Amino acid sequence: MRDASLPMLRQRPAEPSLTVLPPRSSSHLGRHLQLAIAATIAIVLVTVALFPSLFAPFDPNAISLSDTLKPPSPEHWFGTDQLGRDLLSRVIHGASISLFVAFCAVGLAGIFGALLGITAGYLGGAFDSVAMRLTDIQLALPAVILALVLVGAIGFSLFNLILVLSLANWARFARVTRAEALTLRTRDFVLLAKLAGASRIRIILSHIVPNVANTFIVLATLDVGIIIILEATLSFLGLGVQPPTPSWGAMIADGRGYLETAWWICGIPGVVLMLTVLSANLLGDALRDWLSPTLTRAW
Amino acid sequence: MISYILRRMGQSAVTVLLVTMIIFLIIRLIGDPTHLMLPPEATEADRELLRHQMGLDKPLLVQYGMYLLNLLQGNLGISYRFAQPAFDVVMGALGPTLLLTASALGFGIVLGVPLGVISAVNRDGWVDQFAKVFAVMGQAAPPFLFSLLFIRLFSIELSWLPTSGYGSISNLILPALALGWYSAAGIMRLTRSSMMEVLDSEYIKLARIKGVPQRTIVYRHALRNALLPVITFISLQFGVLMGGAVSVEFIFAWPGVGRLILESISNLDYTMVQAAVTIGALIFTTVNLAVDIIYAYVDPRIRYA
Amino acid sequence: METILEAKNLTTVLRGRAGVITAVDNVSLQVKAGRALALVGESGSGKSMTCLSMLGLLPSNGRLAAGEVLFKGRDLARMNRKQLEKIRGREIGMILQDAMTSLNPLFTIGEQVGEVFKIHQGIRDKATLRRKCIEVLEKVKIPAAEERLDSYPFQFSGGMRQRVSIAINVALSPELLICDEPTTALDVTVQLQILGLLRELQQQHNMAIVFVTHDLHLASQFCDDVAIMYAGRVVESGPIADVFRSPAHPYTVGLLKALPSLDTYSERLTAIPGQQPSLTRLPQGCRFEPRCPHATDACRRQYPDWFEWGDERRAACWRTEDMLTGRLDPRAGVAVPVQQGASR
Numbered sequence: 028m029r030d031a032s033l034p035m036l037r038q039r040p041a042e043p044s045l046t047v048l049p050p051r052s053s054s055h056l057g058r059h060l061q062l063a064i065a066a067t068i069a070i071v072l073v074t075v076a077l078f079p080s081l082f083a084p085f086d087p088n089a090i091s092l093s094d095t096l097k098p099p100s101p102e103h104w105f106g107t108d109q110l111g112r113d114l115l116s117r118v119i120h121g122a123s124i125s126l127f128v129a130f131c132a133v134g135l136a137g138i139f140g141a142l143l144g145i146t147a148g149y150l151g152g153a154f155d156s157v158a159m160r161l162t163d164i165q166l167a168l169p170a171v172i173l174a175l176v177l178v179g180a181i182g183f184s185l186f187n188l189i190l191v192l193s194l195a196n197w198a199r200f201a202r203v204t205r206a207e208a209l210t211l212r213t214r215d216f217v218l219l220a221k222l223a224g225a226s227r228i229r230i231i232l233s234h235i236v237p238n239v240a241n242t243f244i245v246l247a248t249l250d251v252g253i254i255i256i257l258e259a260t261l262s263f264l265g266l267g268v269q270p271p272t273p274s275w276g277a278m279i280a281d282g283r284g285y286l287e288t289a290w291w292i293c294g295i296p297g298v299v300l301m302l303t304v305l306s307a308n309l310l311g312d313a314l315r316d317w318l319s320p321t322l323t324r325a326w
Numbered sequence: 327m328i329s330y331i332l333r334r335m336g337q338s339a340v341t342v343l344l345v346t347m348i349i350f351l352i353i354r355l356i357g358d359p360t361h362l363m364l365p366p367e368a369t370e371a372d373r374e375l376l377r378h379q380m381g382l383d384k385p386l387l388v389q390y391g392m393y394l395l396n397l398l399q400g401n402l403g404i405s406y407r408f409a410q411p412a413f414d415v416v417m418g419a420l421g422p423t424l425l426l427t428a429s430a431l432g433f434g435i436v437l438g439v440p441l442g443v444i445s446a447v448n449r450d451g452w453v454d455q456f457a458k459v460f461a462v463m464g465q466a467a468p469p470f471l472f473s474l475l476f477i478r479l480f481s482i483e484l485s486w487l488p489t490s491g492y493g494s495i496s497n498l499i500l501p502a503l504a505l506g507w508y509s510a511a512g513i514m515r516l517t518r519s520s521m522m523e524v525l526d527s528e529y530i531k532l533a534r535i536k537g538v539p540q541r542t543i544v545y546r547h548a549l550r551n552a553l554l555p556v557i558t559f560i561s562l563q564f565g566v567l568m569g570g571a572v573s574v575e576f577i578f579a580w581p582g583v584g585r586l587i588l589e590s591i592s593n594l595d596y597t598m599v600q601a602a603v604t605i606g607a608l609i610f611t612t613v614n615l616a617v618d619i620i621y622a623y624v625d626p627r628i629r630y631a
Numbered sequence: 632m633e634t635i636l637e638a639k640n641l642t643t644v645l646r647g648r649a650g651v652i653t654a655v656d657n658v659s660l661q662v663k664a665g666r667a668l669a670l671v672g673e674s675g676s677g678k679s680m681t682c683l684s685m686l687g688l689l690p691s692n693g694r695l696a697a698g699e700v701l702f703k704g705r706d707l708a709r710m711n712r713k714q715l716e717k718i719r720g721r722e723i724g725m726i727l728q729d730a731m732t733s734l735n736p737l738f739t740i741g742e743q744v745g746e747v748f749k750i751h752q753g754i755r756d757k758a759t760l761r762r763k764c765i766e767v768l769e770k771v772k773i774p775a776a777e778e779r780l781d782s783y784p785f786q787f788s789g790g791m792r793q794r795v796s797i798a799i800n801v802a803l804s805p806e807l808l809i810c811d812e813p814t815t816a817l818d819v820t821v822q823l824q825i826l827g828l829l830r831e832l833q834q835q836h837n838m839a840i841v842f843v844t845h846d847l848h849l850a851s852q853f854c855d856d857v858a859i860m861y862a863g864r865v866v867e868s869g870p871i872a873d874v875f876r877s878p879a880h881p882y883t884v885g886l887l888k889a890l891p892s893l894d895t896y897s898e899r900l901t902a903i904p905g906q907q908p909s910l911t912r913l914p915q916g917c918r919f920e921p922r923c924p925h926a927t928d929a930c931r932r933q934y935p936d937w938f939e940w941g942d943e944r945r946a947a948c949w950r951t952e953d954m955l956t957g958r959l960d961p962r963a964g965v966a967v968p969v970q971q972g973a974s975r
Binding site: 525528529 | 683686688690691712713715716717718719720721724725727729732733734735736737738746747750751783785786796799800
């Protein structure tokens with residue numbers, strides 16, 4: 028279209044875009060540093076826990092009555108306890124036990140809880156109601172108390188301990204995965220699969236589960252810390268890992284009488300415990316930010 | 327709202343019923359309690375007699391029915407160790423535990439909510455940094471560890487507070503703090519993230535458009551909305567605190583239900599364990615129910631649904 | 632005609648997951664008293680951000696990096712919070728896009744509407760507040776206003792909530808009202824009602840309006856001027872009838888061509904091929920170049936200068952001159968539905 032009356036055309040350069048500075052790095056750097064520290068701690072712990080005999084300088088149960096209550100020294104990095112046992116070796120073996128128990132318990136609780144939750148969320152109806160009542164029962168009892176009673180009832184073996192820890196913990200997985208399955212149930216790709224004639228099991232396994240996986244991973248990682256704390260509490264109270272198997276909780280209980288005189292018997296396992304749980308929590312947080320940012324931060 | 331409340335009450339009743347059943351079954355799992363109640367010289371015939379007297383030879387369902395009946399009348403059996411009705415013993419221990427958990431929860435709220443709000447409003451400020459460290463530490467250790475730490479620091483090193491015992495405020499401080507730190511951490515984190523979410527919402531934007539002063543926006547418009555999930559969280563924390571109370575009561579020689587359960591398990595006094603755990607679960611369920619009702623009242627979307 | 636709002640070189644940055652982006656890049660706008668400016672663009676073009684930036688309402692991950700926002704001569708960007716709080720709600724209002732979430736779920740309608748009077752006019756007396764609320768709710772044609780005062784937002788439909796939002800904003804007869812896609816989230820029939828309401832209110836109070844939309848039809852019916860945004864920048868602006876009759880930027884042409892028209896029969900809607908560039912990786916030259924049928928090498932190398940002519944017309948395109956002198960025919964014969972801008 029010809030514009031006959033072309034009034035004076037003025038030309039001027041466009042304003043240049045602002046060069047944008049990278050984000051105020053403090054919080055980002057802090058976050059990355061946290062993650063790096065947590066990951067390092069986790070890697071060290073897992074490595075040491077996998078090969079405890081390799082890393083422990085002494086036999087954790089070797090009693091040496093001439094070396095009791097020695098503070099940390101070049102010979103015994105973590106000192107010795109009231110029976111002269113090397114604390115470093117005990118902590119290392121304790122790590123092995125605690126991590127083993129924790130991973131097994133989380134795995135067991137997680138898988139059972141997730142299967143129940145996903146199926147309940149997807150199928151709905153009577154199955155869902157029953158499943159929800161079951162979770163209500165578990166949630167109505169504080170984990171520690173439930174675990175105590177169960178251990179009191181079925182005995183002290185390591186397997187029993189793992190079982191008990193799982194029984195006291197699975198409901199949280201069930202609830203969260205159920206909620207996810209509920210929202211996924213109405214999504215288009217699920218409806219399409221139904222229309223295509225896929226069986227319910229197939230839909231659950233190939234469509235729902237992969238999408239719930241992210242949340243599950245985050246929850247499981249955060250749960251490791253919780254289980255480690257629960258196991259330590261039980262061991263501290265004498266109802267967890269039984270001697271002579273070393274465990275952090277039991278070590279702390281042993282050291283309680285020496286709180287004033289030989290604080291390292293309590294303190295060092297305590298610090299290691301905190302660092303372990305800390306790194307699990309930080310890793311879980313980082314995973315959540317990466318995989319499932321909508322998961323409420325409370326859990 | 328009425329229908330909601332009724333529904334919730336029905337749910338709670340069912341839950342409590344099922345819980346009593348589960349506890350009953352677990353205790354029965356342990357085996358024959360008559361072994362403990364008779365001297366070792368007792369014959370098998372004596373045992374049979376005792377079993378019959380206690381109704382232990384009846385089918386499990388009948389036993390459970392009898393148990394339930396007794397429960398409703400407040401009869402939870404006789405503690406074999408205390409030689410008193412279990413119900414009375416538990417009631418006696420309930421007060422101290424409630425005091426401890428309430429104090430811990432109170433500490434958690436009083437510290438957690440303001441910290442969470444300030445952190446959310448002044449993101450990356452020094453309060454935020456401090457609160458983050460506080461929260462991270464609080465969720466990294468069990469209450470028993472904090473208890474020992476506090477004892478070492480405040481009782482042994484500084485001699486400010488007693489190491490154990492029950493009776494005065496100074497006895498309450500260390501246990502309540504040790505127990506409550508974990509809850510404070512969780513409450514703080516939830517308040518913070520909830521607040522952050524609310525502050526970025528559209529209705530807060532509209533409030534700003536209206537020209538509402540910032541203070542009013544934070545404390546009137548935002549806080550109310552942000553606290554809704556915190557209310558639910560707090561009711562859940564009560565259960566966590568009851569669990570944590572076991573080790574804290576143990577360490578501080580606090581005469582509560584937690585310590586009672588622990589001792590009873592060690593003493594094989596299963597009637598007591600059953601009684602204590604049942605009452606504990608009942609209280610927890612009631613607290614949850616009460617909080618849900620409060621929540622329903624506070625949120626108009628449920629109140630007038 | 633008096634310019635009531637002038638934004639100069641407004642630049643806003645957002646901190647996102649992928650990095651920092653410039654959501655609003657040197658945007659300059661003028662709004663004249665009593666007239667309506669349409670702010671047109673695709674999602675992500677920066678139009679909503681521009682409005683939020685002007686009022687200091689950016690989300691927590693955004694900040695105003697540069698520019699001035701002159702409202703009746705005073706720079707909003709340099710004011711402190713208290714000064715802004717005085718102006719917002721009383722002299723400037725803004726209607727948000729999502730009506731369903733723009734009201735606080737925990738407060739009654741009466742409380743939320745009455746708050747404007749409380750804050751800006753210091754009225755505390757309950758009876759007076761109720762009376763004023765009812766007045767303003769009736770103005771936006773909400774039936775049974777008195778009973779509604781004690782209702783909660785969840786009891787209202789989307790259209791009603793938007794009316795309440797409008798009521799809150801016009802309660803004190805502001806001189807400028809920003810409408811951020813006020814009808815996009817509503818049914819078509821409700822859309823027309825809300826627009827009619829807005830037009831009425833504008834005439835009654837002689838308000839200036841900034842009307843953010845991606846709907847050109849709506850814009851041409853409702854507004855006097857238009858500014859077209861793309862990838863964070865304004866690419867063309869001027870009186871709307873003029874711009875739509877003789878567009879001078881290929882993007883504008885593309886938008887107009889993509890409108891289904893009742894006048895001509897075409898077998899396919901002509902969509903603009905491609906997508907807006909990601910704001911994290913912007914090209915050095917013209918941002919529309921990859922999708923532009925008339926692009927040259929110069930377009931890729933350097934960002935276009937501003938070309939200004941006539942009655943406040945301007946466009947940022949190297950081919951503008953060619954289009955205006957007829958050397959380049961921007962359209963290939965598709966009739967463009969043009970309506971007269973809102974006349975008053």
